[in-house]
Amino acid sequence: MSQLPPLVEPAAELTVDEVRRYSRHLIIPDVGMAGQKRLKNAKVLCVGAGGLGSPALMYLAAAGVGTLGIVEFDTVDESNLQRQIIHGQSDIGRSKAESARDSVKEINPYTEVVLHEERLEADNVMEIFGQYDLIVDGTDNFATRYLVNDACVLLNKPYVWGSIYRFDGQASVFWSEHGPCYRCLYPEPPPPGMVPSCAEGGVLGVLCASIGSIQVNEAIKLLQGIGEPLVGRLMIYDALEMTYRTVKVRKDPECAVCGKNPTVTELIDYEAFCGVVSEEAQEAALGSTITPRQLKEWLDAGENIDLIDVREPGEYEIVQIPGSRLIPKNEFLMGRALEDMPQDKRIVLNCKTGVRSAEVLAVLHAAGFKDSVHLGGGVIGWVNQIEPEKPVY
Ligand SMILES: Nc1ncnc2c1ncn2[C@@H]1O[C@H](COP(=O)(O)OP(=O)(O)OP(=O)(O)O)[C@@H](O)[C@H]1O
Numbered sequence: 001m002s003q004l005p006p007l008v009e010p011a012a013e014l015t016v017d018e019v020r021r022y023s024r025h026l027i028i029p030d031v032g033m034a035g036q037k038r039l040k041n042a043k044v045l046c047v048g049a050g051g052l053g054s055p056a057l058m059y060l061a062a063a064g065v066g067t068l069g070i071v072e073f074d075t076v077d078e079s080n081l082q083r084q085i086i087h088g089q090s091d092i093g094r095s096k097a098e099s100a101r102d103s104v105k106e107i108n109p110y111t112e113v114v115l116h117e118e119r120l121e122a123d124n125v126m127e128i129f130g131q132y133d134l135i136v137d138g139t140d141n142f143a144t145r146y147l148v149n150d151a152c153v154l155l156n157k158p159y160v161w162g163s164i165y166r167f168d169g170q171a172s173v174f175w176s177e178h179g180p181c182y183r184c185l186y187p188e189p190p191p192p193g194m195v196p197s198c199a200e201g202g203v204l205g206v207l208c209a210s211i212g213s214i215q216v217n218e219a220i221k222l223l224q225g226i227g228e229p230l231v232g233r234l235m236i237y238d239a240l241e242m243t244y245r246t247v248k249v250r251k252d253p254e255c256a257v258c259g260k261n262p263t264v265t266e267l268i269d270y271e272a273f274c275g276v277v278s279e280e281a282q283e284a285a286l287g288s289t290i291t292p293r294q295l296k297e298w299l300d301a302g303e304n305i306d307l308i309d310v311r312e313p314g315e316y317e318i319v320q321i322p323g324s325r326l327i328p329k330n331e332f333l334m335g336r337a338l339e340d341m342p343q344d345k346r347i348v349l350n351c352k353t354g355v356r357s358a359e360v361l362a363v364l365h366a367a368g369f370k371d372s373v374h375l376g377g378g379v380i381g382w383v384n385q386i387e388p389e390k391p392v393y
Pocket residue numbers: 047048049050051052053071072073074079080084096118119120121138139140141144198199
């Protein structure tokens with residue numbers, strides 16, 4: 001991919017204060033006065049003010065982007081602060097959108113901030129995206145990614161994408177007019193439960209800065225029309241090995257949304273498309289879900305049960321239900337754990353919130369362990385109702 005034309009026209013002028021503020025940009029030949037004026041005229045939307053959205057918003061603001069939109073519906077949780085550096089201790093419990101706006105304003109009072117305090121969904125995305133030149137995605141779920149992608153294709157907007165997990169990060173720019181879209185790379189979402197989220201698997205806080213700042217770098221290049229954008233390339237970063245590499249991504253002529261004969265010509269139901277919980281799991285959980293109080297009664301009465309925790313070892317180390325033993329979900333999905341299942345005891349599964357245990361329950365029911373059950377609400381529900389002195393995460 002060679003250089004693309006600038007996405008926005010330059011603003012009429014910079015004030016004396018702005019010249020002082022952006023002087024280290026202005027003396028870069030590739031940016032200069034014209035480039036900085038383009039940033040001033042730019043309208044950039046960041047979806048999510050979380051791990052990726054934090055550094056993205058902070059650097060977009062510091063760089064002098066004139067208008068920053070923030071779509072975010074959630075509030076700041078203590079467990080966010082390890083990586084979501086746009087929020088601080090005193091923001092716990094506040095709206096993330098408002099907290100992010102305050103930080104942006106502190107970094108750069110010349111940036112106009114527009115808040116969209118709602119969940120981005122099929123029925124608001126076109127109206128919101130229509131107000132911006134470029135979309136930076138800082139979200140963490142497949143339904144939103146396919147939604148953002150499809151809306152960007154339909155509106156012909158560049159989509160600056162990033163993804164993080166533990167020590168691994170990826171970034172790319174999807175822009176169907178000039179290259180592939182997200183669906184060309186990932187035509188289908190993974191089956192529910194197959195790809196763990198950061199909430200399940202964890203994420204190194206500083207990885208957000210590495211990938212979020214690459215997203216800002218790409219946004220700035222696109223707005224100004226400089227350098228080689230990541231259009232048609234996927235950047236893969238391994239923070240443990242400390243390697244960056246890029247691989248080519250080709251436009252798929254059969255792509256459902258940007259191909260020659262698209263089947264997706266308007267927005268769809270993305271929650272259903274991404275199947276947050278599989279149908280098998282939902283079916284298995286029907287009539288086979290117990291409450292924390294029920295489990296407590298069984299444990300106190302010495303019932304003949306085998307309580308199996310299907311989370312990851314690091315999660316088990318933080319907090320467990322007394323008497324449980326650990327067998328991570330994948331051991332069931334790969335079929336390895338089934339051999340060790342007791343024939344003479346009722347199996348009770350638990351995970352963090354009840355999603356993963358429902359997936360395993362479906363596997364157990366299919367393997368003939370029909371009376372096995374799982375704990376609705378998982379270990380979080382257990383701590384809240386039975387052992388509130390224990391930590392949650
Ligand atoms: N459809 C959406 N509309 C608006 N904001 C979204 C949407 N989907 C996700 N987000 C926001 O994107 C951010 C993603 O941030 P991050 O991946 O760091 O996760 P988190 O949800 O804050 O943390 P965790 O899942 O670990 O508790 C979150 O603040 C989340 O509320």
